[in-house]
Amino acid sequence: MPIQVLMPALSPTMTEGTLAKWRKSEGERIKVGDVIAEVETDKATMEIESIDDGVLGQILVPAGTEKIAVNTPIAVILGDGEKAGDARPTSNGAVKAQPPITKPAFAPARQPATGAARVQTVREALRDVMAEEMRRDPSVFLMGEEVGQYQGAYKVSQGLLEEFGPKRVIDTPITEHGFAGLGVGAAFAGLKPIVEFMTFNFAMQAIDHIINSAAKTLYMSGGQMPVPIVFRGPNGAAARVGAQHSQCFASWYAHCPGLKVIAPYTAADAKGLLRAAIRDHNPVVFLENEILYGMSFPVPDDPEHIVPIGHAKIVRAGQHVTIAAFSLMVHKALAAAEVLAKEGIEAEVIDLRTLRPLDTETLVASVKKTNHLVTCEEGWPFAGIGSEIAALMMEQAFDWLDAPMARVAGADVPMPYAANLEKLAVPQPEHIIAAAKSVLNRR
């Protein structure tokens, strides 16, 4: 019976991809294991292998087609004597990873500041700003797992090895404790390392050096020894990777004096804040988000575009309730605000952007206007960012609150794997909508 080849999911967060190239033509004989096509996602290029012997009967999706949803039929494989048209769906083709196609050529952003903007993904914005800062300052270098030849586990460092060479784009062994400590030592000596963690989950092995060696040394040295280092990488819930690979560490790091902690949402902020982080003389923890990497936003062309650390941004004005969020939760807060608006509730959405130092002033000013507050984070509720904001509002805006504030947070459980349970564990726009209505006493 003819077999349909379906668009495969190539990563936990992939929902669609591009069919880059057909490696076999219609009518060609194929065997199990033959590469029949190349599929590109924003993270990697992968080969699709045939899982059956037969003839490539029909190509359903031409090469170059973008945004093909996972599980869309892309081809039909025919057995002996079969014809296209009798196809039944089957499982997706077997997928074999190959090194991503290296495309070192990305336009150096050297245009003069014109106020113009272009649309970029968060991933591209992060890469561009690292490249710009490395061109500007020879003491800046990038180290981490798969940042060089592999072009970044999440493709964030694409092209950097080609431009800057292995001296400044350094592939490390899988030893977070060791290479984080090594980075801090290099920063003691006055270099400006960018240490990439493949995800912040793995930074728990390195947290001794982040806190004890990086955050405390300026103080312990009586001001003699600044530690100019950036620790960056994806943080927070990914998708379907289980408890050890899916966690928000914002409140862990935000707890510690001596660190600055940043968690941007838009590509423009990712770019402007990472530039500020690299130029800062202090250790900075820069929390990115895997799901945001592929989202596009307008980014100023200004090669000196910089966003000062420590300033929140009102991303949607409103008078009824303040919703404070950071990173991917801003996206969900904005979605919630759209729904609330249809019911006559105008939410003011604040993108915190920096968690330490927290922009309490902007929060207090908004609460004075709306008199209601909801906080959103992916992390656990106990001793979370929302808890800290609750305490701050108690101290600084108590008289302005018309109702107790509400915290929307991840469920107080290790992240489950099952799709339905995971959805229950991660805050969704519905939770934010319900919390906003609850503090407004609306049903």
Next chain:
Amino acid sequence: MAASSARKPHADKSGGSKPGHAPADELIRLYRMMLLIRRFEEKAGQLYGMGRIGGFCHLYIGQEAVVVGVQAALTPKDSVITAYRDHGHMLACGMEPKGVMAELTGRSGGYSRGKGGSMHMFSREKNFYGGHGIVGASVPLGTGLAFAHQYRGDGGLCAAYMGDGAANQGQVYESFNMASLWKLPVLYVIENNRYGMGTSIERASARTDFAGRGHSFGIPGEAVDGMDLLAVRTATLSAVAAIRAGQGPRILEMMTYRYRGHSMSDPAKYRSKEEVDKVRGERDPIEGLKHRLVEQGTSDEARIKDLDGEVRALVNAAAEFAQASPEPDPAELATDILVAA
């Protein structure tokens, strides 16, 4: 490649290095430095007993030949990092006894203005990068300092000191791997004083030949009589020459001994008085060099006595300064947390 196999742990002469020749004035200088560390630590012990020094205070008494011998083979552009038994390292790097002692007493005249304490002092000027209280942490940090030397191509190296206890830490091996992989200019000095706090090396380590710990990474190591200043200096000169020639990291295991407890609050019940007395009586590094100086006619008893007087005066002045220096201003509580933009 590997550590010397026919080694007698803590014998009078272990390892393959022969004492090298040093000019007479340098020998006198090194003797004086060992003496300074000894007297400084004795004074720190007294001040601790008087309640003038708080918290933890880890004395270096007995181990003086290690840091003085190693530093004698380095140049001012080299960087140095160690753990928490660090007063001797600071003095050997040329830091002022006054500033170190005033940090021990938690005063504003201390190297960290009273905010670091015994385990946390730094001197950018002397390329001394601490003073780290977490066992093992000095090793990746020191490897990073070496990375910076290589990155800049400045010809310097990093001497990263650790104890025998730290030598069992995972991060040490992560560092060995990267240092050897990238041929970093780093000298790992394992100060084997035979006890990680109160646990003897035999009770903590599956194998106690620490010089061989780099074997899996292709890092050559050598066991050295750490009670013999000249042996330490000679072994270090040869390791440093290899490192500067671009051959990557080297390990030197210094077979040494501490006379005092792990810290001032350690009564050291885990070893006998006889054991301590035997080392002190037979292998003391300061007495050993003194005999050699007198025997060789480099110095005489009178000159030695003068040196002792000079050093005592220096230490007494440091102790006075450390007690007279004011405590940090209360406003210092919240300074130096972040560098202002």
